[in-house]
Amino acid sequence: MARFVVYYLCMYSPRFTITSQINSAIAEIERLRVAIEHSRILPTKEVVLRRRAAIEATRSSTGIEGNPLSEQEVELVLSGQTISASERFITEVVNYKKALSHIEKRSKDATSLTAKDILTLHRMLMKDLLPKTKSGAFRKTPIYIVDIIGGKDIVRYQGPEPDTMMGLVDDFLGWLREETHDLHPLLVAGILHYEFVSIHPFSDGNGRITRLLTLVYLYQHGYAFRKVFVPESYYFADTKRYYQALGQASDYAHQHAADMTPWLSYFIEGLRAVVNDVSEKITRASWSGSQRGVLTLSEEDYRIIDFIAAVGTTMVNEIVSAVKVPKRTLQRRLSRLVRAGILMRTGRGPSTQYKLKNNRS
Template sequence: MLTNEIFDHIYNEYTIKRYLNKPEILYRVQHEFLQIRANIWEEILEKRKMAGRKVPLKDQNGDFFWYMTTPPLEANLHNIDFVAKDKLENLVSEKIQNDIVMESIIDEAFYSSVIEGAFSTKKRTKELVQKKDPKNKSEKMILNNYNALMFILENLDKELDEDILIQLHKIITVDTLDDDEISEKYRDDMVYVMSENASAIEPIYVAPKPEDVQGMMDDLFSFIQDESKENYIHPVIKAWIIHFYFVYIHPFFDGNGRVARAISYMYLLKKGYAFFKFFSITSVLNRKTKKYYKAIKDSEDYGSDLTYFISSYSEITNESLTEVIERLYNEVQHEILLEQLESDEIILNERQKKFLSFMKKKESNICTINEYQKRNKVSYETARRDMNELQELGIFKKAKKGKKFIFKYLGLKGYSEY
């Protein structure tokens, strides 16, 4: 017999601690208890709605979307607020800020295209933004994304309205659409989102009817522009809701995901979350695509509950923040190292400086003479001499692995102890 006490235990485990969907909960409950109440999911859903908050945006059935704030979500929001609203002017130099902003824009342009099926490389992306002509559709997508991000940074004083949105979509999709995908404004036909599984016949999502798109978009813009105290929603949560609802409406034939990420990015920057300029959330999203699409599908399938998407995006954002903080730390350490070397009148050659810049970004802090030789296109003897000089300064630590020597990058810490 499933008592109220046991029900409370289930609710606490699978809503408060972890926010699971219907089949995930029923699977666990059926394995833990021999008998369950026939309507246990309906009871859980109703209790969630009672604890949740309605959003003034409707699904295709005319019901309002809603979400609830769980302790894990609150913790993620607290961390995002603590980091993303900090003033970097007091933490890192203007040069570091400018360099990382440019790198993050390049990352976002690249990964936001890759997640939509583009094929290219980070190296080629850097060439494209340096005014190289795109050779194919994938490269054009990447360059378009870069131009859209630059457009956002140049127009943060503008209201996020329909005009800005249409401009963004045109920038993002120029010269990448087929003839039947081009429309003056919003799509004028049905859109079906198919599974990546080639054998699947049924669509995994049917977007709203074209005649409903304008009204739903009007609701979205009203939601974006509502700054009243009584309807206040945490800006980060609101940005994620904007992202979700835009994808839900699917107002264009193509480019919806890229535009959704662009407008949520613009909204956060306009709300004072300047730290979002310094990292590419899509670089993490690209590694978590299954989690991302599952969160969207869960929100669509289980009671128009946005908590799945909001919670998932909060975790992805925090992972992005962790990466950029480590990146900033490495940049600061690198800058201090170069300043100390200059102060001590130690002159490195350009190859050595270039390699130190490479090592500060490398995931592994281990390298070899062969790696140095390959990156700098020099002889083995020149590479060995350069690396030994860096090792003598304490910047690298030399060790033997098998029959070969490896070098562990210590950076500022090693030099300071030298």
């Protein structure tokens, strides 16, 4: 007898209960968000905090998937230095940081996520890690998550059939676009995380892309926490608990239909813990003096700084190509950043070079 598998008949409809614990954690996050957004931080300190957060996010998210590089090694790789490690592990780190930079730009566009966005992001993540036919393409084969217990392969989770990928993703993106207006954005972010990783639409890289898509949604809805926010660190600190919270069933049909309240409780509590950590870092970096003469950094400034931090030392023409800022505008911004003590300038004329000032305080 033929077997027919149908996972979507109508718009996605998640099952969960908003508990008093979840409500309390959301209220605390909102209180901290206001305080963080209104804190005054010296630009030199905020640059350092954002740079450390990008390194920590890269190390945590790749580490969850088994990448063994330490935070120090990740920092060296992202600074363009050579380390003794597997080329695959180095590539995973480089790709993740590029994808992280990409989502920061994408999140400035308020339009809803599309399948094209997802495929583009996957192609960035898996460049030189998967064959080109699998990078940036939904899987065409079954997928199983397997644990080895007592020398035997035990299937922990079986994803949905490959021919349902496009339908499942489109259905969920439709729900995300049309049916979330009455839900708190933090809950929607948690649902996105749960459902997307449950669909497991790619042959590899599902966890990493899920965490990045969750960040895009949070950033788009005003929960960027000055880009010092690293929810991946909470999952990485206890990966067993992370996977237990996500894994409500051993196959997609039951996972899709399960009550996700336990996962949302874990997810929201994790955000609360991470945001509290951000608040403490911001408090230590804050200042209470007069704002007169203190440089305020724009997102364009941060893109310039991030590029220079990534390449180490660079010249004006290279920065122009990377960040797409007119040369005259860029030169003015670079001069301001040098005067503020954020960048160092060496040389003169066409040979002038810029690098990030070594400031870890």
